[in-house]
Amino acid sequence: MILKQPFSRRELLKFAGGAVAVVGTVTWAGNVLLPEAAVAAPGDPDLYLAGTDGWIFLPKTPAIPPFHPDVLAPDPFTTYIFGFRNVTGLSDIQRSNQKNKAQHSAPLFWANQFDPAHPADFKVQLTNLGLALRPDLFDAHTLHWHGFRNVIPFFDGEPTGSVAVPTGRIFTYVYRPREPGTYMFHCHVEDVEHVHMGMTGLVFVRPLQDGNTSLYPSGKYMYNDGNGSTGFDREFAMFLSEVWAESHWADAHIQLPEWSDYRADFSLLNGRVYPDTIAPNAPIVAGQSIHALAVETDANGDLVAPAGHPELQYQPHSSLVNCNAGEKVALRFANLGFREQAMTLAGIRMRVVGRDATPMRGRDGTDTSYETETINIGPGESFDVVFTAPAHSGSGYDTYMLYNRNYLRANNLAPGGFGGQATEIRVYAPGGVAPQAYPNDWGV
Ligand SMILES: [Cu+2]
Numbered sequence: 001m002i003l004k005q006p007f008s009r010r011e012l013l014k015f016a017g018g019a020v021a022v023v024g025t026v027t028w029a030g031n032v033l034l035p036e037a038a039v040a041a042p043g044d045p046d047l048y049l050a051g052t053d054g055w056i057f058l059p060k061t062p063a064i065p066p067f068h069p070d071v072l073a074p075d076p077f078t079t080y081i082f083g084f085r086n087v088t089g090l091s092d093i094q095r096s097n098q099k100n101k102a103q104h105s106a107p108l109f110w111a112n113q114f115d116p117a118h119p120a121d122f123k124v125q126l127t128n129l130g131l132a133l134r135p136d137l138f139d140a141h142t143l144h145w146h147g148f149r150n151v152i153p154f155f156d157g158e159p160t161g162s163v164a165v166p167t168g169r170i171f172t173y174v175y176r177p178r179e180p181g182t183y184m185f186h187c188h189v190e191d192v193e194h195v196h197m198g199m200t201g202l203v204f205v206r207p208l209q210d211g212n213t214s215l216y217p218s219g220k221y222m223y224n225d226g227n228g229s230t231g232f233d234r235e236f237a238m239f240l241s242e243v244w245a246e247s248h249w250a251d252a253h254i255q256l257p258e259w260s261d262y263r264a265d266f267s268l269l270n271g272r273v274y275p276d277t278i279a280p281n282a283p284i285v286a287g288q289s290i291h292a293l294a295v296e297t298d299a300n301g302d303l304v305a306p307a308g309h310p311e312l313q314y315q316p317h318s319s320l321v322n323c324n325a326g327e328k329v330a331l332r333f334a335n336l337g338f339r340e341q342a343m344t345l346a347g348i349r350m351r352v353v354g355r356d357a358t359p360m361r362g363r364d365g366t367d368t369s370y371e372t373e374t375i376n377i378g379p380g381e382s383f384d385v386v387f388t389a390p391a392h393s394g395s396g397y398d399t400y401m402l403y404n405r406n407y408l409r410a411n412n413l414a415p416g417g418f419g420g421q422a423t424e425i426r427v428y429a430p431g432g433v434a435p436q437a438y439p440n441d442w443g444v
Contacts, residue, residue, distance in 0.1 A: 043120075043123065044123075045123040045124060045125035045172050046111070046122050046123050046124065046290075046291045047086070047088055047109055047123075047124045047125070047291050047292050048086070048087045048088040048089075048090070048095075048124075048125045048127070049084050049085065049086060049087065049106075049107065049124060049125070049126050049127070049143065050084065050085045050087045050095060050098055050126070050127040050128075050129050051082070051083075051084055051102070051126060051127070051128050051129065051141035051165070051187060051199060052082070052083070052085065052098060052099045052100060052101065052102045052128075052129035052130065052131065052132070053080065053081065053082050053083070053099075053100055053102055053131040053132055053133055053134065054080075054081050054082075054083055054100055054101050054102030054103065054314055055073050055074060055077035055078075055079065055080060055081065055100075055314065056077060056078070056079050056081050056103075056104050056198070056271065056314050056315050057076060057077050057078050057079070057276075057311035057312060057314075057315065058078050058079050058243060058245075058266050058273060059273060059412070059414055059419050060078060061414065062412075062413055062414060064245045064246075064265055066249070067245040067246045067248075067249035068245035068249065068265065070248070070249050070252055070253075072133075072252050072253070073252075076310060076311040077311065077314075079243060079245070079248050080133065080197075080248050080249070080251055080252035081102055081104050081197055081198035081248065081314075082102060082131065082187070082193075082194055082197035082198050082199050082251075083102030083103050083104045083106060083197070083198040083199055083314075084102060084103070084106040084107060084187075084199055084201065085098050085101060085102055085103055085107065085303075086107035086109070086292050086293070086294065086295065087127065087301070088288075088292065088294065089288065089294070090297065090301040091301070093301075094297070094300060094301025095127060095129075095301065096129065097300045097301050097302065098129060098301055098302070099129040099130060099132050100131075100132035100133065101302055101303070101314065102198065102199075102314065103271070103303065103314040103315065103316060104198035104241070104268075104271040104314065104315060105198070105200065105201040105202065105239045105241060105268070105270055105271035105315075105317060106185065106186075106198070106199065106200055106201025107201060107292050107293060107295075108201060108202055108203075108237050108239075108292060108293050108317060108439060108440070109124075109201075109203050109291055109292035109293075110203060110204045110205065110206060110291060110292070110439070111175065111177045111203070111205050111206070111291060112177070112205070112206050112208075112210070113177055113178065113179075113180050113205055113206060113207050113208045113224075114176045114177055114178050115208055121174045121175060121176050122174075122175040122176070122177055122291075123172050123173065123174050123175070124143060124172070124173045124175070125170060125171070125172040125173075126141065126142070126143050126165050126170070126171055126172075126173065127165075127169075127170045128140065128141045128165045128166060128167050128168065128169055128170075129167075129168075130167040130168060131167075133252060134251065134252075134254070136254070137251075138166070138167050139167075139189050139190060139194070140159060140164035140165055140166045140167070140189050141164070141165050141187045141189055141194070141199065142157035142158070142159055142162070142163075142164045142165060142187055142188045142189055143157050143173050143185060143187070144156060144157030144158060144185060144186055144187065144188035144191075145157070145173075145175065145183060145185045145203060146183055146184045146185060146186065146336075146380060147183050147184075147356055147357055147380075147382070148175065148177070148179075148183055149178065149179065150175070151176055155173045155174055155175065156188075157173070157187075157188045158188045159188055159189050164188075164189055177205040179205065179357050179358070180204075180205045180206060180207035180208075180222070180223050180224065180357070181204065181205060181222065181223065181354050181356070181357025181358065181359070181382070181384060182202065182203075182204045182222075182237075182332040182333070182334055182354065182357060182382040182383070182384050183202070183203050183204060183205070183334065183357055183382060184200060184201065184202055184203065184239070184334040184335075184336050184380070184382060185200065185201060185202075185203045186199055186200035186201075186336060187199035187200070192259050193247075193251070193257075193259070195336060196242070196243075196244065196247060196338065197247075197248065197251060198241070198271075200239075200241060200336045201239055202237045202238075202239040202332065202334045204237070204332055205357070207221050207222070207223050207224045208224055209221045209223070209224040209225065209226075215227060215228030215231060216228040216231025216232075216328075217231075218231060218232065218233050220232055220233070220235070220330075222330055222332075222353055222354055222359075222384045222386070223353065223354055223359040223384075224359075225353075225359065229353065229367070229369070230330075230353045230354070230359070230384070230386060231328060231386075232328045232329060232330035232386055233323070233324075233327040233328050233329065233435075233436075234321075234322075234323050234327060234328075234329045234330065234436050234441075234443070235329070235330040235331075235332065235436070235439050235440075236319070236321050236329070236330070236331050236332070236439065236440050237270065237317070237332045237334075237439055237440055238269060238270065238319060238331055238332065238333045238334075238343070238402075238423075239269070239270050239271070239317075239333075239334055239335075239336070240267070240268070240269060240333065240334065240335040240336070240337050240341055240343075240377065240421060241268045241271065241335075241336055241337050242264035242266065242267055242268060242337035242338060242339065243264065243265060243266040243268060244257075244262055244263055244264050244265055245265045245266070246261075246263075246265075247259070247262075262338060264337060264338070264339060264409075265412065266412055266419070266420070267337065267341070267404060267409035267410070267412070267420045267421040268337075268421065269319045269421045269422070269423055270315075270317035270318065270319045270440075271315040271316075271317055272312065272315045272317070272318075272319065273412060273419045273420050273421070274403075274410070274411075274419060274420055274421070274422035274423060276309070276312060276315070277318070277319040277320065277422065277423040278318065278319065278320040278423055278424050279306055279308075279309045279312055279318060279320075280306040280307050280308070280309070280318055280320075280442070281293070281306060281316060281317060281318040281440060281441070281442070282295040282296065282303060282304060282305060282306045282312075282313075282316030282317075283295065283296040283304050283306075283307070284296070284437075284438055284441070286437040286438055286441075289437075289438040293316070293317070293438060293439070293440070295316045303316060306318070317440060318440055318442070319402075319423035319440070320423060320424055320426065320442060321402070321423065321424070321425040321426065322397075322426050322428065322433045322442045322443050322444055323389045323425070323426070323427055323428070323433060323443075324389060324392075324427070324428050324429070324430050324431060324432055324433050325389050325390065325391050325392040325427055325428065325429060325430055326388065326389060326391070326430060327388070327389045328386055328387070328388055328389075329386065329387055329388075329389055329425075330384065330385070330386050331350070331384075331385045331386075331387070331402075332382070332383075332384055333375065333377055333382060333383040333384075333385070334377075334381070334382040334383075335377045335378065335379055335380070335381055335382075336379060336380065337379060338379050339379065340376060340377065340378045340379070341376075341377050341404055341406070341409065341421065342374050342375070342376050342377075342404060342405040342406060343374065343375050343377060343402060343403070343404060343405075343421070344373055344374040344402070344403060344404070344405045345373055345374075345387065345400065345401075345402045345425065346373065346400060346401050346402075346403075347390070347400050348373075348387050348389075348390060348400055348425065349371045349372070349373060349387065350371065350372055350373065350375065350385040350386070350387045351369055351370070351371050351385060351386050351387065352369055352370055352371075352372060352375065352383060352384070352385050353369045353384050353385065353386055354382075354383070354384030355381070355382065355383055355384070356381060356382055357382060374405060389425075389427045390427060392427055392428060392429040392430070392432075397426040397427055397428045397432070398426070398427045399424050399425070399426055399427075400424070400425040400426075400427065401422060401423075401424060401425075402422065402423050402424070402425055403420075403421065403422035403423070404420060404421040404422065408420075409421050410422045432444075
């Protein structure tokens, strides 16, 4: 496939304080409508994503005939998806090779809060690789950063109000992250379908306060709290999504699902179901995980599967939480399933320090954070929580369950309580777990 890049030249657009300045002599409208030769070298994007289709694995039992497992799925996979991939650092050929190799949930990525003292925008380049199994569905894709305050709508990703990226094209989104916290992102084209099919994941913004070790020793925070109250030693993204097997089957078999019949057969945590949620992360290149988890890739650019789990090749994100007794652990929850969920951490109180990328503070600064064992999290909502790992007892590690209070969503009706939104928190004696090298790192 030949990748044309007319949109990438838009990178020459410079944004400053809401005003738009176009480099060169062309008018704004002319530049929108016509691809123009770049007159200034654009800065490289911080992250490169690709949109395409692919296959993931969900437990084959209980089967949902004829929809699950999908007979078209190549072994060992079960379920057709649309999704994103992180193609940062790949050659053009390697990137093209990722068609039909999407992952779910989408690559976890993060940006730093915009620093007026060192102004730099955050740029994400999106390539639309097309859908290998559905070439008739020549849908565009976009990147919509949910809840994010764009300077102008141009980069919003809602396709009727901003640009979309047709098959075979490339476009670079420019962001100026001013509000720290946890967000989610998704493709906004045919969004009920594309989001549900898997084009969604978690993104967060690190606060300017990061690096200040006088408020909390690690120098890592969820917000600019001024007092260390959102400081943490470890952080874990917990992205909630769902799979309605019939709709995924229908997209694979050139059928039209009736979305008003929606039901979710699987409830996913970081794109997997328990106990796969506690399987390892895919091998991560820590040194390259600057703005996203850099999963190791093979010579073709394809993802290297988590150790011992070839079926999870396209579900690289683990949800297992390892920590040492006494440490503060940050959990970043976001839900882009279509139902409200109730995530419970049995035996450990969580403190909600942020909601929807907003710190829990009143207008006068009053602390409105609160402790709870359960967070009710609606579609499109995010929660930032911090808990203190309790004292360690016995040998090995102590296990606490983090699970959906609705048991049908924690076990997918599978025997043994397996198959849904559940994971484990393992508390070790102090020093038992090494410091984290990247978010969701096990440290062991
Ligand atoms: Cu899309």
